[in-house]
Amino acid sequence: MELKVIENATCTFCGCVCDDIELHADDVRIHQAKKACVLGKSWFLNHTAEKKYPDALIDGQPASLDEAIEVAANHLYEADMPLVYGMSNTTCEAQKECVAMADLLGALLDSHTSL
């Protein structure tokens, strides 16, 4: 099968954020991550497009995405002092959504940096 090649892909595993990686991938997994270091390689190669996990878990039981969003929103809305935390391994676009949500909730907002 012909592998798709992505040039100048970006690795966000560490703060170097190398953007010169050449990825060779099929529909399911990345087979090669040229120029990436050992950490970057294993990061790229360990993620796949397989459906390894259920869409969501509610109280440990598999659930649909829609249900999970509803329940999550409910918990957050009902809380007096919700906390929004993390935001390391995600995109800036998701981070902006997190800050917007925290603003709406009147939440505590914190990242890895405070550790």
Place this chain on the structure above:
Amino acid sequence: MLRITGGTIYDPANGINGEVRDLYIADGKFSSKFDAGRTIDATGMVIMPGGVDVHTHVAGGSINFGRARTPEDHRRTHAFIRSKTRRSGLGGMAPTTFATGYLYAGMGWTTVNEAAVPVLSARHTHEELNDIPIVDKSSLVLLANNEIILDLLEEGEDERAKQIMAWYIWAAKSYGVKAVNPGGVASWKYGNDSKHLTSKISGYDHITPGTIVTKYAKMIDELGIPHPLHLHCNNLGAPGNVETTLETMRHLEGSRAHFAHLQYHAYGGDDWGNMRSEAARLAEYFNAHTNMTTDAGAVLFGDTVTITADGPWQHLLYKLTGRKWGNLDVENETGCGIVPYTYRPSNLVNAVQWAVGLELLLLINDPWRVFLSTDHPNGACFWRYPEIIQLLMCADYRNECMANLPLNIKNKISLPEISREYTLYEIATITSAGPARSLGLKHKGNLGIGKDADLVIYHQDKDIARMFGHPRYVFKGGEIVIEEGDIRETPDGKEYLIQPFYEPDIDEFLRPRFEDRYCMSFENYPVEMERIEHAQIQKCTGDDAEDGDSQ
């Protein structure tokens, strides 16, 4: 549709000076017809086109570095509380993005030009601009210390340099070119500065700051960029620098040029003890040469944080004040420095600076060529503009303020001899019509039919600062955004950019030079068009056709 009746209109772009007229608005523009809809009675009120800020620093790595350096200010300043439809924010010296939009619109400003964008972090600047609500935006890219372009000028490859300039503007999705301390920032990277137009630039033998300013102004004119070279002269802030400024102006005869924050470039004397205003000399030259525009970069007393791409000046300020210093050098392109600062009336240097800003605004006789700015946040925060308007409109108030200056300021400033008072028509010119024209934004700062319906309605008020600080209504794109101090709507603003022409093969020429200098991939460097929300590409060249079509 909407009708505004009975207001007294000041619309310098159309020569309307205080006439009572009705305005009609349809589809976000001024219209000649009104069939049905809401009517707003503005009888007894003053109407002007929405303010346009030609030079401010509101988005991107530098101001965000400033925010990081001033948490103590965030906690004492006013706070905007979030509502169901509106984000929270903090005002102060370096306001958050959302608060920036509320504060500008809150005093009737509807367009702002972010004056310093490094291409390398232009993505960041645009993300912040996207998060500034209500106002329309444009930005200028920092190129005067770009070593790839300087190398080409050094090699005599002027045509290629021009092409690369065009490439960079489009890569940054920018609206024009800003030059900061041309050559001086490049020297700063070796710890040096280039203070005069004939100074050596570290690392170069054939070019000087003088070469850069003249060639850049010419290249910008040839590329047909709507806004001329936006120039922060060499030798900012230093006693005696008026010579450098005049020398720069002489270099630029025959080209268009915009001189940023002229206040910081108009000093005589040769040390801090005998520093004096040379605003009168500068204004005289400026008045006689109509190829130039300028913004005041006025100073107000109080706390602020100074942020410029002028690294060497910031290091000097740090040494003078001993306060926190931040500096950020950007590879191949530019640098930026940050120092919190308090302007005090009792401090002779600060008092001279305060006077110089006002003198320039009062002594330059053509309001179409001098614009209101504080070089936010450097001279003062932009939300203090109403105080400057009061100083310009009331000679008595000016005199009152002058009583607080040190006695030994006599003979160092000319402000006490100036009796001029701005009219409302002139205020509308320096805050809106003039800067819009200089930026080449033909549909801004203009209440004519078909133009963007951005306008502000003020109560008549003897207290000028209160009048301009608390508009009755502010309209942006035909929509009421502010009503009697309340934020009604927070629509997204548009962002203006240009796409100057360059030969497609320039990419291949640039690539090896780029890879030599930078440490990100050439392909990843240009900002993708999808990242600009509500982008409007403006035309280059002298094309008179109406711009502003959505892309």
Place this chain on the structure above:
Amino acid sequence: MGGKVTCTLGEVKNRADFIVYWGGNPAECHPRHFTKYTLMQKSKFLPRGRKDRTVVLVDIRETKSAKAADHFLQVRPGKDFELLTILRALIKDQKVSEEQVAETGLSLEVLKDLIEKMKAAKFGVMFFGMGLSMTRGKHMNAAALLTLAAEMNAFTKFVAMPMRGHGNVTGADVIMRWQTGYPFGISLNRGYPRYNPGEFSTVDVLVRGDTDCAFIIGADPGATMPKPAIDHLAKVPTIVLDPHVTHTSRLSRVHITTAPAGIAAPGTGYRMDEVPMPLKPALQSPYPSDEEVVRRIRETIALRPDWMTNQPQMIEAQI
């Protein structure tokens, strides 16, 4: 006094002839830092690359990175602040006693040699890692190092930069700053941002039991935080967004699987020097992106009645 004097990584690549790594182990934690940005690159100003650069490593133990350095300075654990303060004194030719120096585990001779080299540099840079900023003294250590770099500018060009760790933590920092004014440790419960790291930082909040619902994204505190904090996460409703079912997922009430950022979700990530990079996903995930899921949760919350009404639009002075 003091401040932060920094630059983008390309400046280091192009100009830095003197490079210090303090409390970090780039060889193992940021493997391409040496080759891509610092040691190995050649440039117009440093045509011989590695040969034109001097590299110093300061750490409490000899890590793999020491091999790459010209000089290794082993500082006694917990004595970083003292060492930095001594260096600040030495650059200004102030007197420092042998005993004070000895406490840091180094000799005056070594430090004087270091100062000489720093001053002789054309462009110096100091990178500092978790070993400096997360041990005894914490942000005081980082501040001392930043001040040292700022003060070095009286002699030559000098800059400093933190070696930011995992993923896009820099992006979170940058975004929170422009949207709220503060980088982390924020409370929005009064309707506007307030900042107080000790009070609002997550570990403290969890250990005190001061939250009644936790939303965790792009992190796995269940694997890294102290036990009392994890216990509290298990007690309150916790919601996790992650490409994997993590330790935190296992103690959460809701886990939502999302597409891994940069591999199957597009967007932006910030490099440690705050330069934004576009992400180019190679795979199409069967799961939605974090961005999409957070937006949908926010929109669902926004449909409910607002919990905060009758607030003024703005307050002049914060309480």
